[in-house]
Amino acid sequence: MAKKLIIEHLNAWFGNVQALKDINLDIEENGVTAVIGPSGCGKTTFVRCLNRIHEVVDNAKVNGSVLLDGENIYSNTMDPVLVRRRIGMVFQKPNPFPSMSIFENVAAGIRLNGSKKKNEIADRVEKSIKMSALWDEVKDKLYKSATALSGGQQQRLCIARTIAIEPEVILMDEPASALDPISTARIEELIQQIKERYTIVIVTHNMQQAARVSDYTGFFLLGELIEFNKTSDIFTNPKDKKTEDYITGRFG
């Protein structure tokens, strides 16, 4: 399989606090890569470095390189806007646009990235909401405010919004942490369905979920990547003692 992202010597800071220390790993195209680790270990920071959204925080710094199809997204000639169009992101907390309707939320990315024909937008919105397993719940209230949805529905709306811009890579930061088991199952199903076409990086606190949905898993601890391997190997035959302790629930 081809490597969609190659991450080399990635370091990230918040002010003087280093949140990521020399991360090196490759993300396979059309695979699902899980990022696990205890709270505060840098999982969110890591995925935020992959679409250049880390740098929008005050005093946040990054160095190292992230190659997308061989091209460094941190090179001077790379426009972060175009990077983010190719690498979409679903945040840890659902963040729909509060002033927009459900429909507009999903259409926003398409519309604001250059105008498209009305029915084409409508098609893509519908397709994206269907893919996110949200259609049946919202089809009668597409023009109602997005904030009137439940937390889980809002998160699926954010997934739909990301799918709608048709990125190549989708970063999901604990997409299911606010969801009930049924919606969680739907999201996992969705990941299985779309991985043919996208490359997915998913942060999760749920070991079972990582084991179920991912092909590769990286274990982070205190800003360092402790172990990275095929998911089946990580869970059955961890090489590092710390990984083993974490996945068997001895700490974390």
Added chain:
Amino acid sequence: MNSFSYLKRRILNRFMLFLSYGSAAFGVVILFLILSYIIIKGASSINLDFFIKLPKPTGETGGGIANAIVGSFIVVGIASLIAIPVGVMSGIYLAEFGKNKFASLIRYFADVMNGIPSIVTGIVAYVFVVVPMHGFSALAGGIALSIMMIPIITRTSEELIKMVPDTIREAGLALGIPQWKVILFIVLRTASTGIVTGIMLAVARVGGETAPLLFTAFNNSFMSFRLDQPISTMTVLIYNYASSPYPDWNAIAWGSAFVLIIIVLVVNILSKMFTNTKYSL
């Protein structure tokens, strides 16, 4: 000891509650007195002629304030045309890029301007607009009022834009939307109901100003639509007519005050209705 302090607390509680009710009631009663006095004195001069006729010369009865109503709308309209874009854009700058010395300076400047007495604003407009243009004009009046509006709109826009959480900005950026579009079409839209309220309150506030208009827009006994000529406004008309010795002019002043208050009230109510619409934060 416990039951005693409990009793003490309850008495104190009652007393404080009484004080706050009392103060609230006092404010409401005063407002009510002012309003009812204006309604009683003003409503009797109101008829159709009042809205469509021009003022009559001294000694003749009847007439209306059509020119002053039109003039007020023109002057406040000019002020809004200048102040809304300048104010909102400054607010965007301060909220989104305002973490430097220059921005702090602007913020400080806006606060100082907010505190400047309106008559001083009038003098400034007189010196910088009326004198160079060799005459009083609707434009000068509009500029004077806009100087008052800009800092109000700037600061309210800034506060409301800052209230939009960063997660919303990040959500927009993460969709590959350029920053300027995120600010204009997502952040500003999220804050828009509040900003519109702030604008309406600023309009209502300057709509009732007299001092800055006395030596800028000045006065005009005729209907005028020209921006480079003096123009009549309701507030200046009230000022002139209320202080005149003629009872029928006094009556017209009361009538104008009544109309002005109704307009300000309507603008305020509209702005409240805006705040209550859905899709707000």
